[in-house]
Amino acid sequence: MEHRIEHIKKQLHAHSYKLTPQREATVRVLLEREEDHLSAEDVYLLVKEKSPEIGLATVYRTLELLSELKILDKINFGDGVSRYDLRKEGAKHFHHHLVCIECGSVEEIVNDLLEDVEKIVQNDWGFEVKDHRLTFHGICKQCQEATVKAT
């Protein structure tokens, strides 16, 4: 954890930004809740528990900054809010998501499943792929089992 904060600090410094206490508090929340796809409001409330003086605007500004530096990915699952997802260290791509339309849960897939598809896009469309976002909508294992039991 400390190691990852150090790493982010370096990335900020490389672009002449500082890791202020507010930014650090925000990053810590993101690290602690890495699997959680938090909204800006979620992050704000969690940061506020530890650092009550922080403002919502600062959280927005921090999330925006981290997104620009590709430390964070801004995603949108179709409810009205943006959610934020730490990019895995060293990952050159956004990871994928499985969104359950029954219970709303979100699972992550870290494997890159799209290498072949990217080659096709590159060759057949002449499009130079830099990143991708892939979300599957469907029914998760738990909900499938629940349905079977209920029947």
Place this chain on the structure above:
Amino acid sequence: MEHRIEHIKKQLHAHSYKLTPQREATVRVLLEREEDHLSAEDVYLLVKEKSPEIGLATVYRTLELLSELKILDKINFGDGVSRYDLRKEGAKHFHHHLVCIECGSVEEIVNDLLEDVEKIVQNDWGFEVKDHRLTFHGICKQCQEATVKAT
């Protein structure tokens, strides 16, 4: 075109909704600008040209309705607005997009490139895929060529 309107009319009727003049005007705009990924505001302004008495709320309600019936797909490219995309007739899946990070253009890929990937998700994660959304971010052919020339 008329044929596609008829088809949509039937789909509405099948769910006990009517194809009112306002809805028809909205659908016509969507058909005319099928490749364009319009926002609700865009649609509203275009419909207003032909039917000036229409209200923005009605457009929102129509787009919402058509999305629920899967006639339309609601997508989000990360700018603050939802955009709407007519589903190709008979397509069971959302189609894919190539978003150029240089010029902002959006190309569509109708082919389903994800059949193999879906099988993997189904088998390895036990997730029953109902739909997917895939967007590639990168540099389109035109912008690549422009860069080469400029160098």
Place this chain on the structure above:
DNA sequence: CTTGGTGCAAAAGATTTGCACCCCC
């Protein structure tokens, strides 16, 4: 009549911005 659909204006959210202040090199 009664129900679904509409237009308008107000409301509700999410996000951004203006500004005074503050801390650090």
Place this chain on the structure above:
DNA sequence: GGGGGTGCAAATCTTTTGCACCAAG
């Protein structure tokens, strides 16, 4: 002492909602 960063409140922007009214069966 100048610039980046912050907190607060106000502003902005998109989308939703309440309500009175209208049209068709």
